[in-house]
Amino acid sequence: MSASMQNTSVIFVWYLFKTICVIYNQSYSHWKRLTKKEIDSHIIDALNQNINYYDSLKMGIPGSHLDQREFAADSKVLDGSTFLKTLINNPNHIGVHTDTDLSEPYFAGTQKLEAQVIKIISDDILKAQPDTVDGYVSSGGTEGNIQAIWVYRNLYNETFKLNMDYSSIAILCSEDAHYSMDKAANLLNIKQCKVAVEKDTRVINQEHLKKQLTLLKHQGIDKLILVVNMMTTMYGSVDSLDDYMDIIAQFASMTVKVHVDGAYGGFFLPFTHPDQPLTFEDERIDSFTLDAHKMLQAPYGTGIFVIRKGLLKYSLTDSAQYVAGMDCTLVGSRSGANAISIYKILMNYGPYDWAERMLALAQRTLRLKNQLEQWNVKMIHFDGSNIIAIHRDFVTTDLVLKYGLVPDNHNNPEWLKIVVMDHVKGDKIIQFLQDFKAQLPV
CATH class of the missing domain: 3.40.640.10 (Type I PLP-dependent aspartate aminotransferase-like (Major domain))
Incomplete structure (x- = not known):
């Protein structure tokens, strides 16, 4: 690793530490991390408060649970999935519920x-x-x-x-x-x-x-x-x-x-x-x-x-x-x-694990950016984001197609973007950098 990259990494580690300290000192009134058991319990309790069309005498609502022939309410697929149970129960959230x-x-x-x-x-x-x-x-x-x-x-x-x-x-x-x-x-x-x-x-x-x-x-x-x-x-x-x-x-x-x-x-x-x-x-x-x-x-x-x-x-x-x-x-x-x-x-x-997850994506993106900078690649990257837009002059068509880089304009692209999502792990980034370097002019 070059001296400049080492220096950038040190700066980012300090930024990461400082940001986490700010987040950990924030107060969250409503957002608390819960166990899976607690989450599922809250959702089951909520479903029990909703109408059960088959047990209820209510007949004026133009709705029902999802079709039972296609979406059986007793399917084993639903075991352990409160999201799918909610989908089957088919609650209508028409309107606004903060009031x-x-x-x-x-x-x-x-x-x-x-x-x-x-x-x-x-x-x-x-x-x-x-x-x-x-x-x-x-x-x-x-x-x-x-x-x-x-x-x-x-x-x-x-x-x-x-x-x-x-x-x-x-x-x-x-x-x-x-x-x-x-x-x-x-x-x-x-x-x-x-x-x-x-x-x-x-x-x-x-x-x-x-x-x-x-x-x-x-x-x-x-x-x-x-x-x-x-x-x-x-x-x-x-x-x-x-x-x-x-x-x-x-x-x-x-x-x-x-x-x-x-x-x-x-x-x-x-x-x-x-x-x-x-x-x-x-x-x-x-x-x-x-x-x-x-x-x-x-x-x-x-x-x-x-x-x-x-x-x-x-x-x-x-x-x-x-x-x-x-x-x-x-x-x-x-x-x-x-x-x-x-x-x-x-x-x-919960708020703290979520913050660390987003910061990890930002850090992964910065490492990619740092290497591209070493090759004097023209790009756009905003501090703390997980997006890098690379100028068209620095990427070949083969690279664009292989990695699915998205253009700013499909008819006449000037910038092509990489988005470092959760599935874009270090091995994919390394492979991309290897292919990117290979297509750079000597």
Whole structure:
């Protein structure tokens, strides 16, 4: 190992020690590590509080347990798997369960566990004050982002009496923002404005932001829905809210609501950078999206949306009169099993083991980065992330195909990324480095 690599390793060990010390000194109100027996016991108790369609006389609900011919409730496959038992029982978590008045009563048991998951995420991870946040387990980041923008569009419509004329509203985000912003703009009939970023750092270009805001102002747009990235899926880049707000403040007539897209970084950044500023402690931020099917490794179709109390009323659908508490979510009916999968994972690790797991991925990524730096490879890597984007000039097509490197653009790629997930162990990284070195020009 070279002297520079040894020095970098020493620095990272010190950073790792310091970060773990910060995390271990944090207080977690709701998130405690439980034994598997305790977790399963809580879930079985919750299922027992839910409706049992076969024993109950209730006949007004358009639902049942999963089809018994295909999903037998007494199958041996279910032994030891409370997630599969929940899936078979098929609880409907329609609505929002952080407020019990908005919940269907027939699935109260598992809904309480979903509410506990939301408290862990909002209070313990995103540092909200107790009982100040509502939220629900969504289908993923796309739904969560659209939900937030829907809420804020409707808030503006009601507050400013726009009479459904949304021409004065725009989504503001960086060019690296997830494509769900494009979907939201299309679905909700509002303008989208993308801000250019510096190509090698992915930091927003503030001069371009000024030009975009000036253009919006001339178009009569004075209500912004600002979406800030907490680790983009391509680069792991993190936006600075201040970089946006310092420029927006120069346009005095602009009103802003802020949503954080933490679909990728929500379960990662708060543990590799416990002092990171994108939390509910910043009163300018009103909502977050997280994905549980990325870093948390829950089943696909599992995300989280959290928002300050008092705001979900703007997406309440009054016509859903047959739903207890009606419904303010985008998707409506959804499986309670997804919430149980998050509960099981979070409680199995607890906050400290989870932090160490994320830090281990960050360390593994840094070792890969250090070696690439020795070969003067052009790349993008954000401190504490598990993503490395390598410039196209440094990789061959064969290497891209063999290791499934993902491009920023399939038509004309400039960057190709590696994501160090749990399955990307040291042996895979060593093999990749050997193949990478072999394809470098002599």
